[in-house]
């Protein structure tokens with residue numbers, strides 16, 4: 001079959017799109033990417049360059065997972081948004097993205113049981129829906145293995161506090177200048193530990209039925225919508241993922257239940273991870289599709305997971321998505337939209353430096369197309 005997009009003449013990814021009141025000039029979104037370079041949870045000046053390198057006029061960027069509170073931490077050097085210091089530290093980063101015409105959402109996150117006592121206040125146990133401990137998991141290049149502590153299930157009386165932490169983090173994101181927030185409801189972290197029946201073993205009103213398991217995530221959505229307005233709220237979901245031992249017996253029912261419930265709040269977008277993604281980076285054959293969720297959801301639908309230029313164009317061209325988020329290719333190609341426009345070759349990504357703490361190497365040193373043209377042959 002001929003690839004109609006290969007010559008660069010038809011590139012649905014490069015067509016404009018209106019998301020709420022915001023005008024996007026193209027549909028290539030920067031996916032949220034944890035980089036663990038925010039020392040002591042404070043966003044650093046080197047992130048100014050990193051994000052502005054990936055900014056285009058009218059492009060949408062989603063910032064890396066950002067902790068809503070000290071208990072939200074699951075890895076080292078993740079940025080936070082619970083203190084004034086964090087708000088001030090984010091501001092120059094957000095300003096740099098805006099100065100180049102980008103639209104910038106912050107992903108707000110709680111790791112739940114994907115944590116260890118060393119990241120928790122007073123060395124306490126991490127919190128979750130359950131007390132089921134996560135087994136050690138490979139990370140990055142696969143040679144690194146993370147271990148996790150046995151979690152403590154949240155009592156029903158503590159849940160309002162967690163909801164409030166999400167609300168305050170959303171408020172802080174807006175104070176830092178972000179255009180909105182993406183609630184992290186994907187990939188096995190706290191909100192998914194409630195949604196998915198292979199992890200959630202509660203017997204109270206936050207466990208058992210689908211409605212009960214989705215209650216906490218939807219209460220978070222409601223609180224954040226009330227705080228900053230539905231037009232500034234997106235959510236990320238991965239109903240099919242089994243990442244971090246967080247699977248569900250009926251992912252399609254879960255995905256459909258969530259998008260239908262989200263419609264009631266009128267949020268800006270739903271960002272879903274493709275069922276073909278077995279882990280964060282491993283793509284498999286898969287009979288399932290996100291089309292039922294795309295059809296049921298009233299707002300903007302963003303897809304992510306294993307996309308390249310060709311199937312991103314197909315997803316937009318066939319109306320299976322409004323926008324496509326790119327993770328690893330955007331990490332290693334700061335000018336990804338331009339490369340897609342020109343159908344230019346891509347830099348390979350180096351998974352050895354995904355989570356290392358160097359402020360330059362594997363972070364802001366991936367070359368632009370122009371650099372290649374300028375370098376001697």
Ligand SMILES: Cc1cc2nc3c(=O)[nH]c(=O)nc-3n(C[C@H](O)[C@H](O)[C@H](O)COP(=O)(O)O)c2cc1C
Nearest residue numbers: 031032033034064065304305306307326327328354
């Ligand atoms: C280094 C790295 C960090 C990531 N951090 C996050 C994150 O903070 N939040 C999130 O929702 N997903 C995160 N992901 C998942 C990506 O957003 C994306 O869904 C995944 O890489 C699949 O898309 P891709 O095939 O385009 O890379 C991360 C992935 C990688 C490789």
